[in-house]
Amino acid sequence: MEEQATQTTIETAPEHKPDRKFRYMPPQLVTDNPVILKELRGRMRGARAFNVLTIYLFLLGTFTSLIYVAASESAVSIGGQANVGEIGRTLFGGVVAIEMVLVSFIAPAFTSGAISGEREHQTYDLLRTTLLPSHSLVLGKLLSSMLYVVLLLTAAIPLQSIAFFFGGVAETELILSFVILLATALLFSTIGIYFSTRARRTLSASVLTYSVATFITFGLPIIIGSVMIALGLWYNGGQSSGAQKVLLYVIGGVLCTNPAATALLTQYVLLNQRTIGAFSYTLTNGQQVTLISPWIPFTIIYLALTAVFFVLSIRRMGKLEE
Amino acid sequence: MIESRNMSSEEYVIETFGLVKRYGKVLAVDDLSLQVPRGAVYGFVGPNGAGKTTTMRILTTLISPTAGESYVTGYSVTESPREVRRAIGYMPDFFGVYDDMKVWEYLDFFAACYEIPERERPALVDDLLALVDLTHRRDDMVEKLSRGMKQRLSLARTLAHDPKVLILDEPASGLDPRARIEIRELLVEMAHMGKTIFFSSHILADVAEICTHLGIIETGKMVAQGTVEEIRRQLIPTREITITLLDRVDEAKEALAHIEGVTTVENMPDEHGRKRIQVSFSGDDEGVSGLLQALSSRGIPVVNFTEETDDLETVFMRATKGIVS
Incomplete structure (x- = not known):
């Protein structure tokens, strides 16, 4: 649409000559996105990127050691003979849990200043008078932040892999944990950008983003837990199998909006149902229902929400100042 | 779909007709009509708060006017902002500077934002740095530059995509006398390069020596407009x-x-x-x-x-x- 508009103008415009000193080429969204290049140059320069990575790995390493000590102690004391696979699983789950907390807080930190920071540097107006489209700016900010998150996750693989020494964990879990972590980081980054386009200052954008991130990671499980307890009381009264089924789907659906619950349930399903896809579950009354591993709906929900916030951010930026 | 004005656009690079911008009750720009002829060095003069920046922000597609029409190189500012952006180089009345960038990266980044292919950028950056005499600071961080140098760098940035018109908001404000003269010389040089220059100032002394045309704005209204000689005759x-x-x-x-x-x-x-x-x-x-x-x-x-x-x-x-x- 826009391309066509440009074409017509070139033909009818009184004085636009396309063959000027420079040939203009539409930038490839990712390969030649000036924002990604600029952000990465800035982010990786000097000691800051190195320091963040070091602190991140140090924290992760410390926690991993603590989890190892705790897991091996408890495993020995219970069985008399250590359940090595249990140690491996606890270790792996612990590392993923810490990564999830760190990623949930690092990803928004990179993006909540993305647009408001440009305003504060007074470069936002400069960018808006260039030919850089809003979506390239948002995409550039998002991808450069995600690349750093990927770096953090990749750097943590050796720590996660310690679990492989003990067994009880397979590559499938490693890959699934990566998918869940990336989807979480992607959504939180995009929410960060969205608030950054709305807020005048980075501080308020950060506060809003962290509020939402905290709600999703911590607030939601508390609410879900309370609701489940309440429903459990109600459930004791006995329901028809239809009501039980609906209840299961609703609770399952809500759980799939929380990364931690999704990760735990996905692992539970993998261990007990030996699948990462669909499986059938028997209700207390003997009825069979088909369920799917939570990581699938979780990823779909998170990607869809990411798309929504991405579009909202672009819309917001496209608006002219009044 | 996109209208392009043929009428008189050959003559005027910037034209506005009855431009109005209202902020709540405040009328920032009041029925402003201005004409900047091709090749002119147009000094847009008025006291602080007269509406100069608002007018420039409308012309640079940053804000939408309440009423009126404006055209840059024949393109409607509201209808074809992309064409207008391609035609203008804009320098706001503040330095838009990233603190984690080198001088050459700054120009390279903006050149990229203007869709200049990667392989053409190194030579372009060198040319621009030579033009504003910053070649020796090529690898320094932007934030380390002096005010005058930052202003020259900004000026180089406005030229990255070889625009026809330069819209410069208070290019000399806040500079020491030497930097002021350097900017003035650069503007003259750019005029020789065939650029039409539309710049604002609240100090007439800055404008007087280099401009060919003047527009005097006061509380959003154009008080007088024309060549320097016309204005002199009109007012004296x-x-x-x-x-x-x-x-x-x-x-x-x-x-x-x-x-x-x-x-x-x-x-x-x-x-x-x-x-x-x-x-x-x-x-x-x-x-x-x-x-x-x-x-x-x-x-x-x-x-x-x-x-x-x-x-x-x-x-x-x-x-x-x-x-x-």
Whole structure:
């Protein structure tokens, strides 16, 4: 649409000559996105990127050691003979849990200043008078932040892999944990950008983003837990199998909006149902229902929400100042 | 779909018709019509808060006008902002500077934002740095530059995509005298490169020496517009000529009073014992030389003959007097 508009103008415009000193080429969204290049140059320069990575790995390493000590102690004391696979699983789950907390807080930190920071540097107006489209700016900010998150996750693989020494964990879990972590980081980054386009200052954008991130990671499980307890009381009264089924789907659906619950349930399903896809579950009354591993709906929900916030951010930026 | 004006766009690079911008109750720009001819160095002058920045932000597609139309190189600012952005290089009245960037990266980044292919950028960046005399600071961080250097870097940035028009908001404000002169020289150089320059200032002295055209804005309204000479004539209808005489003052006054175009001839206080008279005259340069001729042909001893050229500052003060408190 826009391309066509440009074409017509070139033909009818009184004085636009396309063959000027420079040939203009539409930038490839990712390969030649000036924002990604600029952000990465800035982010990786000097000691800051190195320091963040070091602190991140140090924290992760410390926690991993603590989890190892705790897991091996408890495993020995219970069985008399250590359940090595249990140690491996606890270790792996612990590392993923810490990564999830760190990623949930690092990803928004990179993006909540993305647009408001440009305003504060007074470069936002400069960018808006260039030919850089809003979506390239948002995409550039998002991808450069995600690349750093990927770096953090990749750097943590050796720590996660310690679990492989003990067994009880397979590559499938490693890959699934990566998918869940990336989807979480992607959504939180995009929410960060969205608030950054709305807020005048980075501080308020950060506060809003962290509020939402905290709600999703911590607030939601508390609410879900309370609701489940309440429903459990109600459930004791006995329901028809239809009501039980609906209840299961609703609770399952809500759980799939929380990364931690999704990760735990996905692992539970993998261990007990030996699948990462669909499986059938028997209700207390003997009825069979088909369920799917939570990581699938979780990823779909998170990607869809990411798309929504991405579009909202672009819309917001496209608006002219009044 | 996209309208492009053919009418008069050959002549004017920037044109606005009845431009209005209202912020709540405040009328920032009030029925403003301006014309910037091709190749002009147009000084947009007015006191602080007169609406200069608002007008420029409308022309650079950053804000939408409440009413009125504006065109840059024939493209409607509201209908085809992309074409307008391609045609203009904009420098706001602040430095938009990233703190984690080197000088060359800064130019490279903006060149990329203007869709200049990667392989053409290194040579372009070097050219731009040479133009604004910052080649020796190529690898320094942008934030380490002095104010004047940052301003020159900003100017280089506006040229990255070889625009036809430069829209510069207060390019010389806040600079020391030396940096001010450097910017002025750069503007002259850019005018020689064939750029049309539309720049604002609240200090007329900055504008006076380099601009070909003037627009004086006051509380959102255009007070006067045209070439510098037109404005001078429009705002100062008479020329003041001071004549210093050795003697025969009355005879001189008598002779001058009868020349066409002379409105008043008055005595002025003596200076170092010399007699002085002031003549108000409305006429061209030939007429002025005729005055001198009339005196010397009568053998009246003229020591000094000076036209008190009202500088533009006076013109400006006259144009905006009383309106701004």
